[in-house]
Amino acid sequence: MSERVLSVRHVLGIDGLTRADAELILETARSFHEVNTRALKKVPVLRGRTVALLFFENSTRTRLSFELAAKRLSADTLSFSASGSSVQKGETLIDTARNIEAMGPDLVVMRHEQSGSHHLLLRAMSGAVVNAGDGQHEHPTQALLDAFTLLERFGRTPKDGLVGKTIAIVGDIAHSRVARSNMLLLPLLGAKVRVCGPRTMLPLGLEQYGVEATDDVDAALAGVDAVMTLRIQKERISGARMASDRDYFHRFGLTKERFAGLPEHALVMHPGPINRGVEIDHDVADHPRAVILEQAENGVAVRMAVLYLLAVVHAKAERA
Ligand code: CP
Numbered sequence: 001m002s003e004r005v006l007s008v009r010h011v012l013g014i015d016g017l018t019r020a021d022a023e024l025i026l027e028t029a030r031s032f033h034e035v036n037t038r039a040l041k042k043v044p045v046l047r048g049r050t051v052a053l054l055f056f057e058n059s060t061r062t063r064l065s066f067e068l069a070a071k072r073l074s075a076d077t078l079s080f081s082a083s084g085s086s087v088q089k090g091e092t093l094i095d096t097a098r099n100i101e102a103m104g105p106d107l108v109v110m111r112h113e114q115s116g117s118h119h120l121l122l123r124a125m126s127g128a129v130v131n132a133g134d135g136q137h138e139h140p141t142q143a144l145l146d147a148f149t150l151l152e153r154f155g156r157t158p159k160d161g162l163v164g165k166t167i168a169i170v171g172d173i174a175h176s177r178v179a180r181s182n183m184l185l186l187p188l189l190g191a192k193v194r195v196c197g198p199r200t201m202l203p204l205g206l207e208q209y210g211v212e213a214t215d216d217v218d219a220a221l222a223g224v225d226a227v228m229t230l231r232i233q234k235e236r237i238s239g240a241r242m243a244s245d246r247d248y249f250h251r252f253g254l255t256k257e258r259f260a261g262l263p264e265h266a267l268v269m270h271p272g273p274i275n276r277g278v279e280i281d282h283d284v285a286d287h288p289r290a291v292i293l294e295q296a297e298n299g300v301a302v303r304m305a306v307l308y309l310l311a312v313v314h315a316k317a318e319r320a
Contacts, residue, residue: 005316006309010129012118013138014184022144022188023158028305029148029298030156035072036301045308046075052105054121055132056082056093056112061272061296062132062141066109069303078105093117097124106314107307110134128310136175136236142271143181145302147189149295150226153267163190168220170196170252171230171279173213174203175237178271179230183209196220197252201232217252218261226267229254229279245278252279259284267291 006021014022035043051070055063070077078100082088087096093112097120100108106127110118115135122129133139147162155161167186173179173195183206186193193211195202196219206213214220221227232248249255254268259281268280268290276282284290 006313009310009313009317010118010122011140011306011310012129012131014140014143014181014188015138017140017185017188019188022147022185025144025302025305025309026148026151026158028309029144029301032072032304032308033148033152033298033301035304036297042072042074044074046070046073046106046311049073049106049311050076050078050104051107051109051307052078052080052100052103052127053132054080054097054100054108054110054112056087056110056117057133059111059132061299062111062139065296065299066130066132066141066303066307068300069307070107072300073304073308075107075307078103093120094124097121101125107310109307128314130306130310133177136177136180136233138181138184139177139271140181140185141299141303141306142178143185144306145295145299146178146182146228146269146271147185148298148302149269149291150191150267152294152298153291154225158189162186164192165190165225166192166194166223168194168196168224168227169230170217170220170227170254172201172232172237173197173206173230174201175233176230178228182228183211187211194220194224197230198248217258221258221262223263224266225263226269227254227262228269228271229274230271231273231275231279245275249278249281253277254280254284256281256284259287269295272296 004024101124108125109130109132111132115137118131151161169179187210195211195213199215270292
């Protein structure tokens with residue numbers, strides 16, 4: 001394992017990570033990916049440590065892969081869901097966090113519907129904090145696992161696998177934390193990013209990310225190396241922004257026809273959950289060039305890397 005350490009004590013977003021941090025996480029994930037292919041998929045590096053998983057918002061992939069990541073590193077886990085907890089009885093985030101802090105977790109992973117809520121969490125927690133998705137702000141480990149998946153397919157280092165590659169992100173860009181984290185990470189690692197969606201779902205200020213933006217999906221998909229389709233974040237949209245799912249599929253969905261027009265090597269990605277027949281055709285989602293399940297698999301190794309590297313930073317700080 002590398003002697004290098006992260007420059008940060010918490011992973012709250014891609015914003016805040018250096019290129020060296022991102023590369024270190026991706027390289028470390030490569031080692032853990034190898035661990036995950038062994039018969040005994042476990043290493044003792046976090047034995048005696050506790051990882052708290054606080055999910056105030058629904059999740060399948062992120063929650064399960066953080067839990068598996070912690071267990072494969074031999075950590076104990078504390079698992080919290082807002083549904084079925086005392087949040088339903090009126091307890092605030094900060095009071096919930098203080099009570100969990102009293103149980104002594106070393107690392108805290110949180111998903112919350114409020115953008116920026118992790119800064120509030122930091123007031124109650126002494127351990128490392130990882131953002132597992134905050135509102136429409138960031139989902140850093142999703143972007144890291146997306147980059148890892150591209151590297152696995154195109155070349156193991158960013159220089160070989162990402163520099164000069166063009167990735168289209170198509171969907172509800174305005175409300176997507178996955179889009180935001182990828183717009184920060186992929187250009188940091190040398191890829192070109194095009195974002196595409198209905199005009200009402202393209203936020204202002206996209207130029208600050210250095211990405212191209214268009215509402216013409218066929219132009220967005222021309223010559224790409226990968227297309228990342230995103231669902232419409234209906235839970236974050238008030239009022240009708242689209243006529244119907246059917247209309248959206250026709251105008252922006254990755255249909256069989258649009259897929260057939262992609263370069264032969266182009267990959268199809270989706271962070272999940274997918275809505276077949278809305279943002280992606282049913283059969284395209286299951287095509288061999290769709291790496292959606294590889295993304296889910298790679299999430300475990302990437303999250304192992306993030307937890308391990310943060311534990312190293314905190315152990316060094318304790319010794320200093
Ligand atoms: N990609 C993602 O965050 O999926 P979940 O909402 O199921 O965690």
